[in-house]
Amino acid sequence: MTGSTLPTLPTRPPIVSRRQSFAPGFIAVTPRTSHLVVIKLSRSWIDCRIADRHLQHETCFGSVAILPSGADCSALVDRGTAQTVTLSIDDTAFASFVDRDSGQCEPRDVLRGHDMHLAELALSLARVAPRDFISRDKLAHDAMTHITTRYTRPVTGHSRGLLAPSALQAVRDFIFANVAGELSIAQLAAIAQLSPYHFSRAFTRTTGVSPHRYIMQARADQAAASIRVGQQSLAEVAYAHGFTDQSHMCRWIQRRYNATPTSLRGATAIG
Structure with missing residues (x-):
């Protein structure tokens, strides 16, 4: 050029x-x-x-x-x-x-x-x-x-490539403590003390997945644990773990576990 x-x-x-x-x-x-x-x-x-x-x-x-x-x-x-x-x-x-x-x-x-x-x-x-x-x-x-x-x-320090271990742990702790609520890139970036776009890059390089995907996987993991307990309907589980609706939760559990929520609950009942 x-x-x-x-x-x-x-x-x-x-x-x-x-x-x-x-x-x-x-x-x-x-x-x-x-x-x-x-x-x-x-x-x-x-x-x-x-x-x-x-x-x-x-x-x-x-x-x-x-x-x-x-x-x-x-x-x-x-x-x-x-x-x-x-x-x-x-x-x-x-x-x-x-x-x-x-x-x-x-x-x-x-x-x-x-x-x-x-x-x-x-x-x-x-x-x-x-x-x-x-x-x-x-x-x-x-x-x-x-x-x-x-x-x-x-941009200096870990924001050139990877998140500092302490920043990554702080972000993870915040995600798991608030996984059912509204989580924004701006919130997570503030915890890591980076701008939103540099945080997104550093987080993806460090974990191998984007912040959005990491949040959705965390929601799927917690929802799957609740489904195995079997005390709530699937719609209630979806709402309690930050999904927009039951079908939204089902798509992420299928993607995460290659299984349907019903099969997770059924496997627990059989065992």
Whole structure:
């Protein structure tokens, strides 16, 4: 690939740019599977938070906040209407981009910055015609390059490959203690002190299965143990162990044990 050739971008754009307007009031922001780059276009007073860090400040055109995927964030517009343009960056696309061009790194969380060039790129992306793929891909590439150059930090330690044993044990303990409830990648990544996409990679390399598959296998194991006891209906077992319904549980038990829930219960009765 020559230096002037742009990489082939997926049909789903890796960056989506949209303009938004916020009246005074509270805004809850918790990016799940995307990194958010919020660029202010107007003057307003904002009280913003990332985790336990707070900052109250006056924004102007080009003020920048960066919210990595999975971050616990919120903002309060105190005075004035906040005009913004927000870049939503798919975390998988971001990881692929930085691994190719910069080595393993992740976005820094930024409460307050100023970047006129990024503001112009974001506005241009927001204005581009929906089917102007050439302009969209060029602007997306330029924005991604700018962000990875100025707003990333290297990933160190076990996040380059495997989870540290203590982190893996903490994640496993949390999964088994909460297997029947809602479990998210963001929760598990926070326990391991990694970004969600680097956690997913490290977990898969360490255990040989994805976090989602590991959770579902844990649910199947606990459900199978309950089925063998035989005191609940299959529907009750499914509900008690975090499956959406009985058929969902049956599919995972079949996949895990190559057996149906009924045969597990029947085998116990015969024995």
